[in-house]
Amino acid sequence: QRRPRAFSGIQPTAGSFHLGNYLGAIRQYVALQETHDAFYSVVDLHAVTVPQDPAELRANSRLAAAQLLAAGLDPERCTLFVQSHVPEHAQLAWLMNCITGFGEASRMTQFKDKSARHGADQATVGLFTYPMLMVADILLYDADAVPVGEDQRQHLELTRNLAERFNSRFGATFKVPEPHILKEVAKIYDLQDPSVKMSKSASTPKGLVNLLDEPKATAKKFKSAVTDTDTEIRFDAEAKPGVSNLLTIYSTLTGAGIPELEQKYAGKGYGALKTDLAEVMVEFVTPFRERTQAYLDDPETLDSILAKGAEKARTVASETLAQAYDRVGF
Ligand code: ADP
Ligand code: NA
Numbered sequence: 001q002r003r004p005r006a007f008s009g010i011q012p013t014a015g016s017f018h019l020g021n022y023l024g025a026i027r028q029y030v031a032l033q034e035t036h037d038a039f040y041s042v043v044d045l046h047a048v049t050v051p052q053d054p055a056e057l058r059a060n061s062r063l064a065a066a067q068l069l070a071a072g073l074d075p076e077r078c079t080l081f082v083q084s085h086v087p088e089h090a091q092l093a094w095l096m097n098c099i100t101g102f103g104e105a106s107r108m109t110q111f112k113d114k115s116a117r118h119g120a121d122q123a124t125v126g127l128f129t130y131p132m133l134m135v136a137d138i139l140l141y142d143a144d145a146v147p148v149g150e151d152q153r154q155h156l157e158l159t160r161n162l163a164e165r166f167n168s169r170f171g172a173t174f175k176v177p178e179p180h181i182l183k184e185v186a187k188i189y190d191l192q193d194p195s196v197k198m199s200k201s202a203s204t205p206k207g208l209v210n211l212l213d214e215p216k217a218t219a220k221k222f223k224s225a226v227t228d229t230d231t232e233i234r235f236d237a238e239a240k241p242g243v244s245n246l247l248t249i250y251s252t253l254t255g256a257g258i259p260e261l262e263q264k265y266a267g268k269g270y271g272a273l274k275t276d277l278a279e280v281m282v283e284f285v286t287p288f289r290e291r292t293q294a295y296l297d298d299p300e301t302l303d304s305i306l307a308k309g310a311e312k313a314r315t316v317a318s319e320t321l322a323q324a325y326d327r328v329g330f
Helices: 019-035 054-071 088-098 102-106 109-118 125-139 150-170 215-223 241-254 258-264 270-296 299-328
Strands: 005-010 037-042 078-082
Touching: 005 019, 005 125, 019 037, 019 054, 019 078, 019 241, 037 054, 037 299, 054 078, 054 270, 054 299, 078 299, 088 125, 088 299, 102 125, 109 125, 109 150, 125 150, 150 299, 215 270, 241 258, 241 270, 270 299
Parallel strands: 005 037, 037 078
Antiparallel strands: none
């Protein structure tokens, strides 16, 4: 019996993934490879919807793959590949573009947000059609599970709509994926401003925990994390966002329950929590950095993993694409 399929894509970013990426996404990828036939893609086609330097993009894609492997993706148990190595993504995206209404695409809120950020007249047509590429990413693999956060709900809805539309127009072709929003997933906030999500673009350097930073610098960031003027260590996202964020990080990294942590630190000050969490982080990032570096120092191994991943992905993707192309009359 076939294991359920999972697909997820993550964009290559400059430098390093951050703690929010790890706890909010990559950790789930690692867990899903145990239960699912999982396909994970470094989505460089998505990355070029905004300007990229070619040499940097290539380096960032390899760095992303190295970090995913360092985080625990096992090429024997999942399929890890770079999106541009599998041309079927762009090929199916074209069909998706051709069954999407212009008005329908215009209602995608992420495009509105992103184009506003880059300046409306700077936005590319690629950025506009990004959701249809994402739809193709998912449909190529008959994915049952698409581990994404709440912010991707609209894109998953579009995936269902386009799959159903294609199927009713051309005959049953695509699996219609169930929305599989990860509700339990930790959302990590900025260490200096716990009212905003930790993010590459919005966080200040002190509030952003990059996984590849010097462990000592990371420990320092935790020791100077913003909390509140109270002293009680208690989870309360509304009243105590800073402390709650630290508890979430601590709990997610160690597996200790929040009530357990509240008890452990009852009567102790914020300093004790921060010092211990800093140590937990150092223990996590030290081997993570070493493993990432080991992959970067051995480009042959890394390239061979990615080549095998692309080959495995193409086996599945080419079959789906061939069927879809046949259905539309190509
Ligand atoms: P960023 O917001 O830093 O640009 P991305 O949007 O590229 O990061 O996110 C990549 C993945 O990491 C997505 O699955 C996203 O939901 C997750 N993610 C990003 N930031 C956080 C965060 N602060 N907390 C939890 N998950 C996050
Ligand atoms: Na983002």
